Amino acid sequence: MDDKFLYQLYEDPQPEFVKNLGQKLTESPYSKxxxxxxxxxxxxRQLTSRRMALALVALTLTFALVMTLSPAVRxxxxxxxxxxxxxxxxxxxxDDVPAAKGEGESYSVIWTPINPGDISTNYPDFAKLPxxxxxxxxxxxxxxxxxxxxxxxxxxxxxxxxNKHGGTIQxxxxxxxxxxxxxxxxxxxxxxxxxxxxxxxxxEYQPEILMIHDQPALLFPDFQILMDLSDPILEWNxxxxxxxxxxxxxxxxxxxxxxxxxxxxxxxxxIWKKDLIRIxxxxx
Amino acid sequence: xxxxxxxxSQIPRIYNYFLYRICNxxxxxxxxxxxxxxxxxxRRKYNTIIASRSTWLLGIxxxxxxxxxxxNRTIENETEPIQNNEQLPSTLNLEQSLQExxxxxxLQSFLLELPEREHDLIALKYGAGLSNREIARTTGLSESNxxxxxxxxxxxxxxxxxxxxx
Numbered sequence: 109m110d111d112k113f114l115y116q117l118y119e120d121p122q123p124e125f126v127k128n129l130g131q132k133l134t135e136s137p138y139s140k141x142x143x144x145x146x147x148x149x150x151x152x153r154q155l156t157s158r159r160m161a162l163a164l165v166a167l168t169l170t171f172a173l174v175m176t177l178s179p180a181v182r183x184x185x186x187x188x189x190x191x192x193x194x195x196x197x198x199x200x201x202x203d204d205v206p207a208a209k210g211e212g213e214s215y216s217v218i219w220t221p222i223n224p225g226d227i228s229t230n231y232p233d234f235a236k237l238p239x240x241x242x243x244x245x246x247x248x249x250x251x252x253x254x255x256x257x258x259x260x261x262x263x264x265x266x267x268x269x270x271n272k273h274g275g276t277i278q279x280x281x282x283x284x285x286x287x288x289x290x291x292x293x294x295x296x297x298x299x300x301x302x303x304x305x306x307x308x309x310x311x312e313y314q315p316e317i318l319m320i321h322d323q324p325a326l327l328f329p330d331f332q333i334l335m336d337l338s339d340p341i342l343e344w345n346x347x348x349x350x351x352x353x354x355x356x357x358x359x360x361x362x363x364x365x366x367x368x369x370x371x372x373x374x375x376x377x378x379i380w381k382k383d384l385i386r387i388x389x390x391x392x
Numbered sequence: 393x394x395x396x397x398x399x400x401s402q403i404p405r406i407y408n409y410f411l412y413r414i415c416n417x418x419x420x421x422x423x424x425x426x427x428x429x430x431x432x433x434x435r436r437k438y439n440t441i442i443a444s445r446s447t448w449l450l451g452i453x454x455x456x457x458x459x460x461x462x463x464n465r466t467i468e469n470e471t472e473p474i475q476n477n478e479q480l481p482s483t484l485n486l487e488q489s490l491q492e493x494x495x496x497x498x499l500q501s502f503l504l505e506l507p508e509r510e511h512d513l514i515a516l517k518y519g520a521g522l523s524n525r526e527i528a529r530t531t532g533l534s535e536s537n538x539x540x541x542x543x544x545x546x547x548x549x550x551x552x553x554x555x556x557x558x
Binding site for chain 2: 110111113114115116117118119120121122125126129130133134213
């Protein structure tokens, strides 16, 4: 493919710009560097916390993480006061995790809308619907399928229930697990581990370890991570989530079973821990 | 993390990604600065996401660009030809320099007419210098899809470029 003509726009950044920006970053790391370098107003709005965004990325890009993280990299995190590892899920507990609430969006994760019935018909591996859901909740017609639709090989599916008071339940079923133990063992990654999830929480919001169908599970209190399925359908649907790591109405549960990973996220003042466990245990 | 090494090695990549996307040198510098400021603030948590430096930084850069586009519905009024302004050309090189400048402007105009996705892939490939596999990781597309979109786009661009270029 003759594409040489496309390289003609490439140029090295001006040395003065590189030098000035580098100095400003290292000398005054929390100043508005971009404003100093003529960025104007573009700098002003950021997410309240990168940490939640990173957690969201970690939740969804798990396969990539399998390929790239190492114990040495993890060890570089210096302010973790506790690490909880259950199968493929690792939780970093940190005294310094600030409140984070808002919406995140990632084009790195693309989803395809699908009807739950079509999941059952065409992708039965992901059709793991619970037989019990709290009264008043209705299965929504729009669900999400993640993965390469071009090759017709999804790796994850999400279904949603809502009630008329705004309560939401989302169940995500994903391929891959760490059936034989935690991801990292004796300094090496287990070869049979197909999925990893990393989360970071404040010390006052540590997860509780439960058992779901005799499998260990992690229940995160006050942790909201709900996908937004309401967008108009486009060719590319970005993965958008509404997150809040201080929401007393939210719960998040994750566990592995039969080489699949299950996640249930809820937001409702009337869904309690016992309800979440009942939903999880009703999944056949 | 050796921040200085990352900064030195990655700033041309990020800057050129923006340059290919918006075809405006000053704005490319501004957005590059925002990207590195965010990366600097998040550098201690760098290890919790995809560990490729370029993927990490380009993820930030693409978010910065999207925010910029949201606030500025159109980029037309900000787009101006990239001038070869490092130094004035000598008389002998004047004709060649003018021709190069016209070629660049022509290419910029074609890039700015591309659909969002095609333009992004071109910027990731020729500005940021990513391989098709890295682009696939960055965008969530499959590698084969990246390859076919790029091939189609480059072929179309070359045809238009050669027609106009004579």
